[in-house]
Amino acid sequence: MTNMRKWNYVIAIIVAALGIGVIAINSKFDIEFGVGDPGAGFWPTLLGGLLILLAILLAVMTTKNKEKDEAKTFTMTLPQNMLVYKFMALTVGFCVVMYIFGLLIAALIFIPICSYMLGGRGKAVIILDVVFVLVLYLAFVELLHTPLPEPIWLR
Amino acid sequence: MDAILAAFGNVFLSPLNLGGLIFGVAVGIVIGALPGLSVNMGIALLFPLTFSFQGIGGILMLLGIYCGAIYGGSITAILLKTPGTPASAATTLDGYPMAVKYGQPGRALGLSTFSSTFGGVFSAICLVLFSPMLASVALQFSKPEYFALAVFGISIITSVSSGSVLKGLMGGLVGLIIATIGIDAMSGQMRMTFGTTYLLGGLSFVPVLIGLFAFSQVLTSIEDSYNETYVKHDVKLKRVFPTFADLKKCAITILRSSVIGTVIGAVPGTGGDISSFISYNEAKRWSKEKEKFGDGAPEGICAPEAGNNAVSGGAMIPMLTLGIPGDGATAIMLGALMVQGMQPGPLLFQNQAPQVYTIFLGLMTANLVMGLLGFSVIRLFVKVINVPKKYLMPIIFVMTFVGAFAYNNSITDVFVMVAFGFLGYFLNKMEFSSSAIVIGIILGSLAEQNFRGALMMSDGSMMIFLEHPICAIFLLIALVSLFAPILGPALKKVFKKPVKQ
Numbered sequence A: 001m002t003n004m005r006k007w008n009y010v011i012a013i014i015v016a017a018l019g020i021g022v023i024a025i026n027s028k029f030d031i032e033f034g035v036g037d038p039g040a041g042f043w044p045t046l047l048g049g050l051l052i053l054l055a056i057l058l059a060v061m062t063t064k065n066k067e068k069d070e071a072k073t074f075t076m077t078l079p080q081n082m083l084v085y086k087f088m089a090l091t092v093g094f095c096v097v098m099y100i101f102g103l104l105i106a107a108l109i110f111i112p113i114c115s116y117m118l119g120g121r122g123k124a125v126i127i128l129d130v131v132f133v134l135v136l137y138l139a140f141v142e143l144l145h146t147p148l149p150e151p152i153w154l155r
Numbered sequence B: 001m002d003a004i005l006a007a008f009g010n011v012f013l014s015p016l017n018l019g020g021l022i023f024g025v026a027v028g029i030v031i032g033a034l035p036g037l038s039v040n041m042g043i044a045l046l047f048p049l050t051f052s053f054q055g056i057g058g059i060l061m062l063l064g065i066y067c068g069a070i071y072g073g074s075i076t077a078i079l080l081k082t083p084g085t086p087a088s089a090a091t092t093l094d095g096y097p098m099a100v101k102y103g104q105p106g107r108a109l110g111l112s113t114f115s116s117t118f119g120g121v122f123s124a125i126c127l128v129l130f131s132p133m134l135a136s137v138a139l140q141f142s143k144p145e146y147f148a149l150a151v152f153g154i155s156i157i158t159s160v161s162s163g164s165v166l167k168g169l170m171g172g173l174v175g176l177i178i179a180t181i182g183i184d185a186m187s188g189q190m191r192m193t194f195g196t197t198y199l200l201g202g203l204s205f206v207p208v209l210i211g212l213f214a215f216s217q218v219l220t221s222i223e224d225s226y227n228e229t230y231v232k233h234d235v236k237l238k239r240v241f242p243t244f245a246d247l248k249k250c251a252i253t254i255l256r257s258s259v260i261g262t263v264i265g266a267v268p269g270t271g272g273d274i275s276s277f278i279s280y281n282e283a284k285r286w287s288k289e290k291e292k293f294g295d296g297a298p299e300g301i302c303a304p305e306a307g308n309n310a311v312s313g314g315a316m317i318p319m320l321t322l323g324i325p326g327d328g329a330t331a332i333m334l335g336a337l338m339v340q341g342m343q344p345g346p347l348l349f350q351n352q353a354p355q356v357y358t359i360f361l362g363l364m365t366a367n368l369v370m371g372l373l374g375f376s377v378i379r380l381f382v383k384v385i386n387v388p389k390k391y392l393m394p395i396i397f398v399m400t401f402v403g404a405f406a407y408n409n410s411i412t413d414v415f416v417m418v419a420f421g422f423l424g425y426f427l428n429k430m431e432f433s434s435s436a437i438v439i440g441i442i443l444g445s446l447a448e449q450n451f452r453g454a455l456m457m458s459d460g461s462m463m464i465f466l467e468h469p470i471c472a473i474f475l476l477i478a479l480v481s482l483f484a485p486i487l488g489p490a491l492k493k494v495f496k497k498p499v500k501q
Helices: A004-028 A042-064 A066-071 A079-101 A103-117 A123-143 B002-013 B015-033 B039-052 B057-080 B086-101 B105-138 B143-155 B165-179 B205-224 B244-266 B272-286 B298-322 B328-339 B346-351 B353-376 B378-386 B389-408 B411-429 B434-457 B469-495
Strands: none
Touching (some): A042 B434, A079 A103, B002 B015, B002 B353, B015 B039, B015 B378, B039 B057, B057 B298, B086 B105, B105 B244, B105 B378, B165 B434, B244 B272, B244 B298, B272 B298, B353 B378
16 A cells, blocks of 8 residues: 555544443443433543544545545555664564563663664664663663563562 | 651662763753654653652652753754754744844753743742642542542543543543453452462552553654754854843743743643743733734743743642642653652652652752753753664664563563554544543552442442532542533534624
8 A cells, every 4th residue: 555545544433432332332331311420431432423423524524635645655565664664663572672681781782773774883882782772771770770670580 | 857867868868860860851951852742752761761760859859850851852943943842842932033144043942941941940939838738738638529620630631632532531431441451459359460479469550651652752853853854953052141131031931931931831731832822922921022022022931931840840739639630741740750669649748758758859950050061061952852762762672672671571571662662652643642641640549449449438438529628629620620621612513603794
């Protein structure tokens, strides 16, 4: 899909589904009118309904403004997008390593990898990595007494 | 008087608070000066650091970041023709020609520093003068008025949604729905918790904020840096303090722009970018040398810079007195105040007067520190424009994890931050506004609780919202604000005069 028009239809479907989901989940709560508090289900149901309404409006407006939205090119498969997806995958890896080994070790491993992906090479990357992790430890753990995610065996 | 003395003590007699404020200003200038890093990102990223400060200290640091980042954007706008923040875009028009074409970068930066400082201090004085008055009026408010205020606050979503108003509204609704997660304060029932204890207290605001504003920005910067060639800029600065002749020439422009910036800042939904362009246009309109604008005119630098920094105090007026954020940055500040145990609104002036006066004094001091740092160590700040993204982005990447964890010491918060970071990246590409989601989350519970509270007052009659005049007026303004961007173009088409053949 390379233009905003097609994406707008996809967004409208997702948002409408979200609205229906919110209404369905909150349907177990009471909704009452004219007796004071309308109940825990009223507000989320109202918001879900409004979401569905906006989704319909987006679909209608997209159909009406066909040319305008088609003129907006929008791609998600360019090389720069691919770089971001690789970075997202790296983030998931970072989360796993951080969960097991803690933030400091994960940062020590991942900062050079991130930097390499962005074109960083040589000793400067390693020096920056070690210095930053040291500063992070001293500033947060020692100075500010702010805990960082610890390794699983220390939790 | 006691509150003022306490505020003085909070700002000047606590080395930690004053140090935090100065640190905040310095970091803010650096963040503003780095293209690709926004004011919102700076506040979101360093927000968790404030948890380490006792009481008001963290808020003072955030005020410093807020002021510093708006000013910092002018450094790259003048030297590289690349505004560090959108609020500095107008500064490039005359700042860059003065710095490069006429070889006077020091003069341009000096004018920008002076104007930014003046604009910031001016707006802080206006905040001190006008917000207690507005707060005393707002003290008469009851539940229907508070509900109307929340709806009015939510209606600014249409203004912060630059891409698509409809998608902005969708984002706002998603924010409002997120705010309903957890135990319902009125009935005690658990809503959308899906059986997890993590969601009982609602979805944590801080990881969502860091994900939407900081992590997604890292992803966008990575995308922008693809195949980008690194160019080192060698800038030599001589005199940075403006000459008396320049100041005399620009005095009226700076004053006019400060007034414009403060007024625009006080209108919810507007921001530094709008203020700087209006200030620039007004400076040009009133100038006797209009032809010099766009070619290094000193007024062309002073006007946008005074205008955008004056927004800081103006935006604080509705935020502190009514609990309505003026723009994306103040939406985050509002959340920060709430996390620190303060509830912005008219009662804040009654219940937490020392903290309010500390914010007043802190904002004024932050602007003065900004000027001092700007004139004394501007050469150091200029060097940050040469920091390559390949070193900067990995550091910010790790900092987002530190921030998300620091709030609750919860790994789940970190995962939530990552999820919202991914989501924020795609939402930004599809013309959604992250600010709209945040505004929805912040004002969601205020709107719902006061809506239901008002209905309890009236035994379920919706007429209560129309019977209270202030409530009705706010709701009407909110409706106009919400639907004007959608209905306006349609009405224009209907009433458009037919073109004569």
